[in-house]
Amino acid sequence: MIDGTGKGAPGTGQRERQRGDGPRRQREIFDAALSLLAENGYERLTIEAVAERATVNKTTIYRWWPSKAALLGAALMGTPTLRFDVPDTGSLRGDLEALVEAILALLTKPPAADIAVAALAAAAHSPELAATARTFFADRLARENPVFERAAARGELPPDTDPTLLVDLLAGAVWVRVVLRQTPVGEDFARRTVSFVLDGVRPG
Amino acid sequence: MIDGTGKGAPGTGQRERQRGDGPRRQREIFDAALSLLAENGYERLTIEAVAERATVNKTTIYRWWPSKAALLGAALMGTPTLRFDVPDTGSLRGDLEALVEAILALLTKPPAADIAVAALAAAAHSPELAATARTFFADRLARENPVFERAAARGELPPDTDPTLLVDLLAGAVWVRVVLRQTPVGEDFARRTVSFVLDGVRPG
Incomplete structure (x- = not known):
């Protein structure tokens, strides 16, 4: 030793x-x-x-x-394993699709996926680790801020938009799909998911 | 015994x-x-x-x-503890807001919350229990089908809408917020969350 x-x-x-x-x-x-x-x-x-x-x-x-x-x-x-680059594609839609792809990779590709899923699962029933999870999420959200600042500057986001809720919807959909449901996602998953939160549901 | x-x-x-x-x-x-x-x-x-x-x-x-x-x-x-009534409020928006409230209660109010969180956390790293989680989610989604059938009949949903993705976005946002972030939700959480997926983001 x-x-x-x-x-x-x-x-x-x-x-x-x-x-x-x-x-x-x-x-x-x-x-x-x-x-x-x-x-x-x-x-x-x-x-x-x-x-x-x-x-x-x-x-x-x-x-x-x-x-x-x-x-x-x-x-x-x-750890560098759980980091991802904050996207800067030139549009809010492109940035959010890249973000969904990054979260998808984080939760499906080893070794990151095994670590992330084990940590998040443990946080769900360990109060001590839950405090860490809160800090971790606050940290990741702070890193994503430039995406929303640039979108606001481009006029793509109304000023009253809640970026946290937007990220929670996208990250949550990935989590439910790949961790809880464990069903494969199609190639257009990121595009379809982002379209829901940006375009809404237009009655036919 | x-x-x-x-x-x-x-x-x-x-x-x-x-x-x-x-x-x-x-x-x-x-x-x-x-x-x-x-x-x-x-x-x-x-x-x-x-x-x-x-x-x-x-x-x-x-x-x-x-x-x-x-x-x-x-x-x-x-168990009856994890069941919730499928809402029928007369509108897709009302039904989805009721669904978000039901998932929120399921994940925050004991004893259901303690059971649901422990089960979902365990499913994330037990392959055997994960099969159960898949069945459980497929079962709950099947129960929610009438919400989307009624919405389609009322002309509130385009025919190509994926109800699974819609439910995953809403349920996922609740999960990330109350289980992973563990930050309190405001009284209008259900309304704001449903508004995101139904209305989208309208540039200001």
Whole structure:
């Protein structure tokens, strides 16, 4: 076992955290935590198993994150696996279709899908992890803000539009379809889904 | 312990199942399975604990349902707790708003909320339970069909509208908002959500 921080005193980790960085081998710790979450679920995840897979001492992990929820929260926010680029296609419709495609990929393509589904499922019945989920979603929504600012500037969105509700409708449709219903989506799923929320239902 | 079927031979249960009924104390077995699921999650649920809480012999449960996924599937489909009336308000908008309110209640008011969230979270990472979730959703969608048939007859829906996608958008928005984001919804949540999918976004 290697102590990834190379430091002895707990206080040292605290000072490093305040500088906004993490222990050495942080990437390996995050990868281990997320892959173990995807493999075994939240209930069976232990700090010991994360330490062993990341080949660090478990005291290193505890020095930075006091609980498995805290560790998972940091891993979810910090991993590049769950990031997606904010689209900029030149139109609100194009941006939202790209966003639906990105969420679809996140929830269907391993390893991201296994991690995202396990994390979201665990958040549904762990109050501690739920706080992390709230932070994660607030963070992703903040990243998507430029899509709606550009759309408003182009005159594509009325000023009273609620971007959060718009994202919830689109992300929720993907979630229900691929995680809960588990039925395949056609190639035009993103186009049809975005059309619903942008064009509405026009009586025939 | 009471053997709820009052029968001895395994074959008897099989014949009864083919007639479409269940063991005596079926309601108590379903209630026990669903409340234990809500309390402890799927991983920690055991047939033994269900039998004890329902005061039946565990062989009674195994005679009818070979696994905990099978038992939970039957309980989810059979319990009145997760049922809601299909609305008939006279308009598609009114029916969909009532549907959103019903899903909102299902996912926020105990005991239904605890059961529904635990079941849906478990389905996300148990392939066996996922099959049940698919059946459950197909069943609920089939029940909602009259809403869309009446709307089509009233000329409120173009013939090429996909009712499944419409329901997925609405149910998904509720799920993301109350289960994943866990932020309170305002009183006009149902109205605003339905307005998005029916009216679309009109540039200002």
